[in-house]
Amino acid sequence: MSQQALHPIIYVRGFAMRDAEIEDTVNTPYMGFNVGSTRIRQAPDRSFVRFIFESPLIRLMKEYGYQDVYAGGAEREGSLPRRSIVIHRYYEQDNGEGVRPSIIDAARELGNRVLWLRDRICGDDAQARQDFKVYLVAHSMGGLVCRCLLQNPEVASDQARGCVDKVFTYGTPHNGIEMGGFNVPRFLGLWDISNFNRDNIAKTLALTQRNGRVDHLDGRFPAERFMSLVGTNHRDYNLARFAVGDMSDGLVKIENAYVQGGPRVYCHLSHSGHFGMVNSEEGYQNLTRFLFGNTRVTGKLVLDELPMPPSVDKAYRAGDTVEGSYLFECTVTPRMHPPIALSDRRTEQGSAIFRRFDDMFHPAREGLEHARHPVLFSVFLDTAKIQSGRTMVFVIDLAVRSTEFKVDGHWFLDRRIPDENLYRERLVIQATRNGDEWTLRYVPSDERWGESRGRELGRDAQGAFVPLSSAKGFAARLYLEFAPWH
Structure with a gap:
């Protein structure tokens, strides 16, 4: 600082x-x-x-x-x-x-x-x-x-x-x-x-x-x-x-x-x-x-696949009109004691990000020029607060779920499991600064210990991203942008 x-x-x-x-x-x-x-x-x-x-x-x-x-x-x-x-x-x-x-x-x-x-x-x-x-x-x-x-x-x-x-x-x-x-x-x-x-x-x-x-x-x-x-x-x-x-x-x-x-x-x-x-x-x-602080980190989720429950998907393929939306929860916590969340967006607190399916996949239907993929957070960090070594560590607790569905104008509750997650994971992000560049790695800590070395983020024309997927068919990319802040 x-x-x-x-x-x-x-x-x-x-x-x-x-x-x-x-x-x-x-x-x-x-x-x-x-x-x-x-x-x-x-x-x-x-x-x-x-x-x-x-x-x-x-x-x-x-x-x-x-x-x-x-x-x-x-x-x-x-x-x-x-x-x-x-x-x-x-x-x-x-x-x-x-x-x-x-x-x-x-x-x-x-x-x-x-x-x-x-x-x-x-x-x-x-x-x-x-x-x-x-x-x-x-x-x-x-x-x-x-x-x-x-x-x-x-x-x-x-x-x-x-x-x-x-x-x-x-x-x-x-x-x-x-x-x-x-x-x-x-x-x-x-x-x-x-x-x-x-x-x-x-x-x-x-x-x-x-x-x-x-x-x-x-x-x-x-x-x-x-x-x-x-x-x-x-x-x-x-x-x-x-x-x-x-x-x-x-x-x-x-x-x-x-x-x-x-x-x-x-x-x-x-x-x-x-x-x-x-x-x-x-x-x-x-x-x-x-x-x-000296670093601003922004997380944006770009959706590739948003599956519906099998019973709802069956009705959709049969030609029924399906209405449903999605909620994105995200909590960002840096490594510190006691742990303090810098940003905390949850459904039960009324602060989860709400998006319609067409907002993200068919924006023209909603009168939008561009898809409204959710920006999950924008937080400020400080490399002076690093407690060990040169690596800045923070945790992203991310969950994606759907609202209840309507089929042909009626609530579809017969087989629907309430509050079912399409995706949930606690991602440990490890960021090491090398001059003007960042070496970025991530650990899916529900599967592995968060202090392990992790995997490098993927990269494409939009930037560095964490690939996300679930056995239910959910697929997305979590783009992380690290920018200098002064």
Whole structure:
């Protein structure tokens, strides 16, 4: 990891709904970024061991040498170190009449904060000021504040926007919030909930809706440098989960929690609370690899054969109309202790990738220009975290299954085995860097020990791939793209 990659971090907190929550927020030094969590894991002797996650703030201090900007109960005077963490305390910015700051107000002050931080770190050094960069890390509505800074040209100067190098958001409603299946109305002014109406978001961010969506950057910031953590655990959030429903983090729907074209990961975490994403090891590991890592790995599955159960296939060959779709589950875990999944997409969590047969094999029937083969993951890794030798190791737990089938419009359940996998395997990927090239090997660890040497990946015009097949007739290629990241 290059020391030049350790830019200052500005943390932007999320939405505080009630006045009491705002009061708690402004009376908290780090506005939640210092809150940790405890998890229980079972040891080999059947005892239970507590694993303590100290908080993102403390871990960044311990592992990367970051410092907060406070001293003696106030912000430090004089120059600041480059590895500084600043909390954007926008809820303290009222007009003396108790009026809540708008997203635009908060974004304008964020732009001022960026330039303030540049001045405190760089002083009069012209080259340092020119090279200055900052990371923005935001929870929930804080991500919309960051987007407002980057996308609304009336909010801040080009100078302030140009200082932003990367943005990481936890559970941000990039495409608004839905309650009872509907986007919250724009006229719902109570507690500023109308902030999450799509028309209001479009106005605040100065963008045009695309197909009714506002989760895009409009080309005003590189999407590849804007990462979203998507939560899939709605059960451990507060009462709002009953209005929002499943396939969400309890407040934000999965489909609304990321920016189009940007990297995203899925973790079984709730919007906030004891099982929330900000105070999680999963969130921290993704954050630090995105900010400081040096490798981006993308996995794309290209399907060659997707068999149907024999009874369904028999009906299809007899001329009956068959309807069915497919679910792709994928969990990616680097070798570390304790094991932490960077991305976890599962059917029971509502986050598995859904595809119709025609999406992949007959795209023209769906009005598509190209086949929609599923991109299973895009994660960031760091060769500095290699624990042994020069080889980076991670595990891909992959499963492919079908939904229930309909034959001639009726559910086909007579002989169908529910939740039957077409394919399932835990693949150990071993990646050794040799200059600008990677030597890639894989081990199907359901068959062999994962620490064995493995087999080399195949290669064709599309890149390096792991060949996948099952005795049921499933066949596919898992393409792995390793790209430098900085």
